[in-house]
Amino acid sequence: MTSEDLAFCLDTNAVVVRRTMAGLRDAGIVQSGRGHGGGWHFARPLADISLLDIYNALGEPIVFQIGPATEMPGCAVEQSVNRVIGDALKDAEAILMARFAATTLADLAADFRMAAQHCRADTG
Amino acid sequence: MTSEDLAFCLDTNAVVVRRTMAGLRDAGIVQSGRGHGGGWHFARPLADISLLDIYNALGEPIVFQIGPATEMPGCAVEQSVNRVIGDALKDAEAILMARFAATTLADLAADFRMAAQHCRADTG
DNA sequence: CTTCATGTAACAATAATAGTTACGAATTCG
DNA sequence: CGAATTCGTAACTATTATTGTTACATGAAG
Incomplete structure (x- = not known):
């Protein structure tokens, strides 16, 4: 999912989503990808x-x-x-x-x- | 102790003290007295x-x-x-x-x- | 009746959080 | 390559909650 999509689901803003997800990414819980087909996905089961x-x-x-x-x-x-x-x-x-x-x-x-x-x- | 004294001890304002103490007073934990010699004291041991x-x-x-x-x-x-x-x-x-x-x-x-x-x- | 103290409303200041805008960097697709 | 997409992040604004302040009314003691 993209930050945009998540922001819509959570009824908030894409930048706010990225701010929070950054913590999860640094901890190796999720991973992010840029460009076409990018977005967020879990890093492990x-x-x-x-x-x-x-x-x-x-x-x-x-x-x-x-x-x-x-x-x-x-x-x-x-x-x-x-x-x-x-x-x-x-x-x-x-x-x-x-x-x-x-x-x-x-x-x-x-x-x-x-x-x-x-x-x-x-x-x- | 007066609200003024408590405020000094707690490094805050007398009104703020009264606001908080009001809750304790309503619960019967402390009592307040007005005028000369007034102030706050515990309502029970x-x-x-x-x-x-x-x-x-x-x-x-x-x-x-x-x-x-x-x-x-x-x-x-x-x-x-x-x-x-x-x-x-x-x-x-x-x-x-x-x-x-x-x-x-x-x-x-x-x-x-x-x-x-x-x-x-x-x-x- | 003056002084002292609480009671409370109304307002201002402050701080924390959330939201927004803007732009750069990386990736994919044609 | 160039355009579209998407994250990364800084800077700023908006919102909200808390705290502090001012002002004045009420009640009690001397």
């Missing part, structure tokens, strides 16, 4: 791409809204809060990452196909 | 105030950066993603909330006091 791969590839979007505001806060109260909350956040994040690692795009595709089938069944 | 209480009182700041963009996405792919990721997110959130519920402001205060003590010991 869907079963070999986990959500964790994608999460890491997209970089910084930290998991939690809440969390340390600064690495080394000067405020002593803030330091205490970070200490006390820190472990809980780490544990929760670990759980989530483990689940992400265990889920592949193939799983997602399977879920999608199943939903589509049910949809067809419902409509007759 | 620190040991009876959990981080979960505070989290809930402050309202919407959802735990996760990532998560469903819309409640009922029209996009079928998005629906699949939400299904597959949803459980993992819920589990991680549950872990975090349990920890928050188990931690009180008294715990925080204890940690703070201990840190202060070590600091004094270090400096002589």
Whole structure:
């Protein structure tokens, strides 16, 4: 698919698509080609791409809204809060990452196909 | 403490403090008084105030950066993603909330006091 | 009745994200 | 080769959310 097509599907702009896909490309998850017949395609089988791969590839979007505001806060109260909350956040994040690692795009595709089938069944 | 004092401690503005404290007040965690000698104070012992209480009182700041963009996405792919990721997110959130519920402001205060003590010991 | 403090609305400033335009570089097709 | 296509990227604008500010009303203490 071209960036243009993806942008249409995602109801956004081709440049925005390229910006995001660049991260996935640098991580070796997708590949891009220029010119006629170019566009984006997966670099490996869907079963070999986990959500964790994608999460890491997209970089910084930290998991939690809440969390340390600064690495080394000067405020002593803030330091205490970070200490006390820190472990809980780490544990929760670990759980989530483990689940992400265990889920592949193939799983997602399977879920999608199943939903589509049910949809067809419902409509007759 | 007055909003003015808190604002100074937190390096922000008195109105911003009141905005945030309003949520805590509505939840019965703190109380405010006007006029001479007014200001903010806790409504109950620190040991009876959990981080979960505070989290809930402050309202919407959802735990996760990532998560469903819309409640009922029209996009079928998005629906699949939400299904597959949803459980993992819920589990991680549950872990975090349990920890928050188990931690009180008294715990925080204890940690703070201990840190202060070590600091004094270090400096002589 | 003056002073102090919260309560709140309205507005401005700031920052983060998303969208747009523009143009260069690489690839394919005729 | 030359035209069409498509990514790559920089620069700029628009939008949105958050934060900060000003202003003024309300209530309490002395």
